[in-house]
Amino acid sequence: SQTIHQWPATLVQPVGSPLSLECTVEGTSNPNLYWYRQAAGRGLQLLFYSVGIGQISSEVPQNLSASRPQDRQFILSSKKLLLSDSGFYLCASIDGIHYGYTFGSGTRLTVV
Amino acid sequence: QKEVEQDPGPLSVPEGAIVSLNCTYSNSAFQYFMWYRQYSRKGPELLMYTYSSGNKEDGRFTAQVDKSSKYISLFIRDSQPSDSATYLCAMTPAGYSTLTFGKGTMLLVSP
Numbered sequence A: 001s002q003t004i005h006q007w008p009a010t011l012v013q014p015v016g017s018p019l020s021l022e023c024t025v026e027g028t029s030n031p032n033l034y035w036y037r038q039a040a041g042r043g044l045q046l047l048f049y050s051v052g053i054g055q056i057s058s059e060v061p062q063n064l065s066a067s068r069p070q071d072r073q074f075i076l077s078s079k080k081l082l083l084s085d086s087g088f089y090l091c092a093s094i095d096g097i098h099y100g101y102t103f104g105s106g107t108r109l110t111v112v
Numbered sequence B: 001q002k003e004v005e006q007d008p009g010p011l012s013v014p015e016g017a018i019v020s021l022n023c024t025y026s027n028s029a030f031q032y033f034m035w036y037r038q039y040s041r042k043g044p045e046l047l048m049y050t051y052s053s054g055n056k057e058d059g060r061f062t063a064q065v066d067k068s069s070k071y072i073s074l075f076i077r078d079s080q081p082s083d084s085a086t087y088l089c090a091m092t093p094a095g096y097s098t099l100t101f102g103k104g105t106m107l108l109v110s111p
Helices: none
Strands: A003-007 A010-013 A019-026 A033-039 A043-052 A055-058 A065-070 A073-078 A087-094 A101-103 A107-111 B011-014 B019-025 B032-038 B045-051 B054-058 B061-066 B071-076 B085-092 B105-110
Touching: A003 A087, A003 A101, A010 A019, A019 A033, A019 A087, A019 A107, A033 A073, A043 A065, A043 A073, A055 A065, A073 A087, A101 B045, B011 B019, B019 B085, B019 B105, B032 B061, B045 B054, B045 B061, B071 B085
Parallel strands: A010 A107, B011 B105
Antiparallel strands: A003 A019, A019 A073, A033 A043, A033 A087, A043 A055, A065 A073, A087 A101, A087 A107, B019 B071, B032 B045, B032 B085, B054 B061, B061 B071, B085 B105
16 A cells, blocks of 8 residues: 655745645555645645656646656645645545545645 | 535534435536545545445445435444544546545534
Protein backbone atom coordinates (compact mmCIF):
# COMPACT_ATOMS: atom_id res chain seq x y z
CA SER A 1 0.00 0.00 0.00
CA GLN A 2 1.10 3.55 -0.57
CA THR A 3 2.05 6.15 2.03
CA ILE A 4 1.99 9.93 1.61
CA HIS A 5 4.48 12.02 3.57
CA GLN A 6 3.75 15.69 4.07
CA TRP A 7 5.63 18.33 5.99
CA PRO A 8 5.56 20.46 7.94
CA ALA A 9 2.46 19.61 9.98
CA THR A 10 1.83 23.22 10.98
CA LEU A 11 3.15 26.48 9.65
CA VAL A 12 2.60 30.11 10.61
CA GLN A 13 3.80 32.57 8.00
CA PRO A 14 3.52 36.35 7.64
CA VAL A 15 1.68 37.91 4.73
CA GLY A 16 3.98 38.39 1.77
CA SER A 17 6.37 35.59 2.70
CA PRO A 18 7.12 32.64 0.37
CA LEU A 19 5.78 29.13 0.84
CA SER A 20 7.00 25.66 -0.01
CA LEU A 21 5.11 22.53 1.02
CA GLU A 22 6.49 19.15 0.06
CA CYS A 23 4.78 15.85 -0.48
CA THR A 24 6.45 12.52 -1.21
CA VAL A 25 4.86 9.17 -2.00
CA GLU A 26 6.04 5.68 -1.09
CA GLY A 27 4.84 2.33 -2.30
CA THR A 28 3.83 3.20 -5.84
CA SER A 29 5.29 4.52 -9.07
CA ASN A 30 4.01 7.09 -11.55
CA PRO A 31 1.09 8.07 -9.32
CA ASN A 32 -1.51 10.73 -10.07
CA LEU A 33 -0.89 13.37 -7.40
CA TYR A 34 -3.18 16.06 -6.04
CA TRP A 35 -3.04 19.15 -3.85
CA TYR A 36 -6.22 20.08 -2.00
CA ARG A 37 -7.05 22.90 0.38
CA GLN A 38 -9.67 22.44 3.05
CA ALA A 39 -11.22 25.48 4.69
CA ALA A 40 -13.81 25.32 7.45
CA GLY A 41 -17.29 24.88 6.01
CA ARG A 42 -16.05 24.83 2.44
CA GLY A 43 -15.04 21.25 1.87
CA LEU A 44 -12.10 20.07 -0.17
CA GLN A 45 -10.97 22.40 -2.93
CA LEU A 46 -8.82 20.87 -5.66
CA LEU A 47 -5.85 23.14 -6.37
CA PHE A 48 -3.53 21.17 -8.65
CA TYR A 49 -3.11 17.68 -10.01
CA SER A 50 -0.30 15.97 -11.86
CA VAL A 51 -0.25 12.81 -13.97
CA GLY A 52 3.53 12.77 -14.40
CA ILE A 53 6.85 14.55 -13.96
CA GLY A 54 6.59 18.18 -15.04
CA GLN A 55 2.87 17.85 -15.83
CA ILE A 56 0.73 20.17 -13.74
CA SER A 57 -2.93 21.08 -14.15
CA SER A 58 -4.35 24.00 -12.23
CA GLU A 59 -7.97 23.94 -11.19
CA VAL A 60 -8.29 27.37 -9.63
CA PRO A 61 -6.58 30.67 -10.54
CA GLN A 62 -4.77 31.76 -7.43
CA ASN A 63 -1.63 32.83 -5.70
CA LEU A 64 -0.18 29.31 -5.64
CA SER A 65 1.83 27.12 -8.00
CA ALA A 66 2.85 23.48 -8.04
CA SER A 67 5.75 21.49 -9.41
CA ARG A 68 6.60 17.84 -9.78
CA PRO A 69 10.36 17.53 -10.12
CA GLN A 70 10.44 13.78 -9.49
CA ASP A 71 8.00 10.92 -9.99
CA ARG A 72 7.00 10.71 -6.34
CA GLN A 73 7.52 14.33 -5.26
CA PHE A 74 4.94 17.09 -5.45
CA ILE A 75 5.60 20.63 -4.26
CA LEU A 76 3.17 23.46 -3.56
CA SER A 77 4.64 26.97 -3.61
CA SER A 78 3.82 30.62 -3.35
CA LYS A 79 6.02 33.65 -3.88
CA LYS A 80 3.93 35.91 -1.65
CA LEU A 81 1.34 34.55 0.75
CA LEU A 82 -2.04 36.23 1.25
CA LEU A 83 -4.27 35.99 4.30
CA SER A 84 -6.73 34.03 2.16
CA ASP A 85 -4.11 31.30 1.65
CA SER A 86 -4.66 30.08 5.21
CA GLY A 87 -6.10 26.59 5.38
CA PHE A 88 -5.41 22.90 5.70
CA TYR A 89 -3.39 21.63 2.73
CA LEU A 90 -3.61 17.98 1.77
CA CYS A 91 -1.60 15.97 -0.71
CA ALA A 92 -3.19 12.86 -2.19
CA SER A 93 -2.37 10.03 -4.55
CA ILE A 94 -4.74 7.74 -6.39
CA ASP A 95 -4.83 4.14 -5.25
CA GLY A 96 -4.94 1.86 -8.27
CA ILE A 97 -6.95 -0.79 -6.42
CA HIS A 98 -10.12 1.10 -5.60
CA TYR A 99 -9.40 4.37 -7.45
CA GLY A 100 -9.85 6.40 -4.30
CA TYR A 101 -7.22 8.64 -2.82
CA THR A 102 -4.65 8.04 -0.15
CA PHE A 103 -4.16 11.32 1.70
CA GLY A 104 -1.21 12.69 3.59
CA SER A 105 -1.58 13.94 7.13
CA GLY A 106 -1.86 17.55 5.95
CA THR A 107 -0.24 20.92 6.68
CA ARG A 108 -2.15 23.53 8.62
CA LEU A 109 -1.07 26.90 7.27
CA THR A 110 -1.91 30.12 9.07
CA VAL A 111 -1.00 33.36 7.34
CA VAL A 112 -0.78 36.28 9.78
CA GLN B 1 -27.20 22.45 -8.49
CA LYS B 2 -24.00 21.23 -6.89
CA GLU B 3 -22.59 17.96 -8.16
CA VAL B 4 -22.56 16.36 -4.71
CA GLU B 5 -24.75 17.43 -1.81
CA GLN B 6 -24.06 16.38 1.76
CA ASP B 7 -25.66 17.68 4.94
CA PRO B 8 -22.89 19.29 7.00
CA GLY B 9 -24.44 18.42 10.38
CA PRO B 10 -23.36 18.22 13.10
CA LEU B 11 -25.21 14.99 13.73
CA SER B 12 -25.28 14.13 17.43
CA VAL B 13 -26.19 10.62 18.58
CA PRO B 14 -25.78 8.59 21.77
CA GLU B 15 -23.37 5.69 21.93
CA GLY B 16 -24.84 2.52 20.46
CA ALA B 17 -27.15 4.31 18.00
CA ILE B 18 -27.41 3.46 14.32
CA VAL B 19 -26.11 6.34 12.22
CA SER B 20 -27.17 7.09 8.66
CA LEU B 21 -25.05 9.44 6.55
CA ASN B 22 -26.12 10.37 3.05
CA CYS B 23 -25.10 12.08 -0.16
CA THR B 24 -27.00 12.92 -3.30
CA TYR B 25 -25.40 13.62 -6.64
CA SER B 26 -26.41 14.90 -10.04
CA ASN B 27 -23.89 13.33 -12.45
CA SER B 28 -25.23 10.01 -13.68
CA ALA B 29 -21.74 9.10 -14.98
CA PHE B 30 -20.40 8.46 -11.47
CA GLN B 31 -19.52 4.77 -11.07
CA TYR B 32 -17.10 4.59 -8.12
CA PHE B 33 -18.27 5.70 -4.69
CA MET B 34 -16.28 6.14 -1.51
CA TRP B 35 -16.64 7.21 2.08
CA TYR B 36 -13.81 8.87 3.95
CA ARG B 37 -13.48 9.49 7.67
CA GLN B 38 -11.56 12.52 8.84
CA TYR B 39 -10.59 13.12 12.44
CA SER B 40 -9.90 16.67 13.54
CA ARG B 41 -6.61 18.02 12.16
CA LYS B 42 -5.89 14.80 10.27
CA GLY B 43 -6.02 13.79 6.62
CA PRO B 44 -9.09 11.84 5.42
CA GLU B 45 -8.80 8.05 5.44
CA LEU B 46 -10.71 5.73 3.17
CA LEU B 47 -13.46 3.87 5.00
CA MET B 48 -15.53 2.16 2.32
CA TYR B 49 -15.65 2.00 -1.44
CA THR B 50 -18.18 0.50 -3.84
CA TYR B 51 -18.52 0.18 -7.57
CA SER B 52 -21.90 0.89 -9.21
CA SER B 53 -25.08 0.05 -7.29
CA GLY B 54 -25.52 -2.25 -4.34
CA ASN B 55 -24.47 -2.77 -0.76
CA LYS B 56 -21.13 -3.44 0.86
CA GLU B 57 -20.58 -4.35 4.49
CA ASP B 58 -17.42 -4.14 6.58
CA GLY B 59 -17.83 -4.77 10.28
CA ARG B 60 -20.10 -2.09 11.73
CA PHE B 61 -20.14 -0.14 8.46
CA THR B 62 -22.45 -0.62 5.47
CA ALA B 63 -22.28 1.41 2.28
CA GLN B 64 -25.25 1.56 -0.06
CA VAL B 65 -25.46 2.98 -3.57
CA ASP B 66 -28.73 3.60 -5.39
CA LYS B 67 -27.77 4.89 -8.82
CA SER B 68 -31.38 5.16 -9.97
CA SER B 69 -32.00 7.73 -7.25
CA LYS B 70 -28.45 9.15 -7.34
CA TYR B 71 -28.20 8.55 -3.62
CA ILE B 72 -25.52 6.93 -1.48
CA SER B 73 -25.56 6.10 2.21
CA LEU B 74 -23.20 5.01 4.95
CA PHE B 75 -24.66 3.21 7.96
CA ILE B 76 -22.78 2.81 11.19
CA ARG B 77 -24.13 0.24 13.66
CA ASP B 78 -23.44 0.34 17.39
CA SER B 79 -21.81 3.74 17.07
CA GLN B 80 -18.89 4.49 19.38
CA PRO B 81 -17.39 7.76 20.65
CA SER B 82 -14.36 6.91 18.53
CA ASP B 83 -16.60 7.25 15.45
CA SER B 84 -16.85 10.98 16.14
CA ALA B 85 -15.36 12.54 13.03
CA THR B 86 -16.29 14.20 9.76
CA TYR B 87 -17.45 11.80 7.06
CA LEU B 88 -16.95 12.75 3.42
CA CYS B 89 -18.51 11.05 0.45
CA ALA B 90 -16.62 10.99 -2.83
CA MET B 91 -17.28 9.70 -6.30
CA THR B 92 -15.78 9.50 -9.78
CA PRO B 93 -16.93 8.32 -13.20
CA ALA B 94 -13.85 6.23 -13.96
CA GLY B 95 -10.69 4.87 -12.46
CA TYR B 96 -7.76 7.31 -12.15
CA SER B 97 -10.11 10.29 -12.51
CA THR B 98 -10.36 13.20 -10.12
CA LEU B 99 -12.75 12.56 -7.23
CA THR B 100 -15.70 14.83 -6.54
CA PHE B 101 -16.26 15.26 -2.80
CA GLY B 102 -19.19 16.22 -0.65
CA LYS B 103 -18.48 18.87 1.97
CA GLY B 104 -18.62 16.35 4.78
CA THR B 105 -20.95 15.58 7.71
CA MET B 106 -19.68 16.04 11.23
CA LEU B 107 -20.73 13.17 13.51
CA LEU B 108 -20.63 13.40 17.30
CA VAL B 109 -21.21 10.22 19.32
CA SER B 110 -21.68 10.89 23.01
CA PRO B 111 -20.87 8.24 25.67
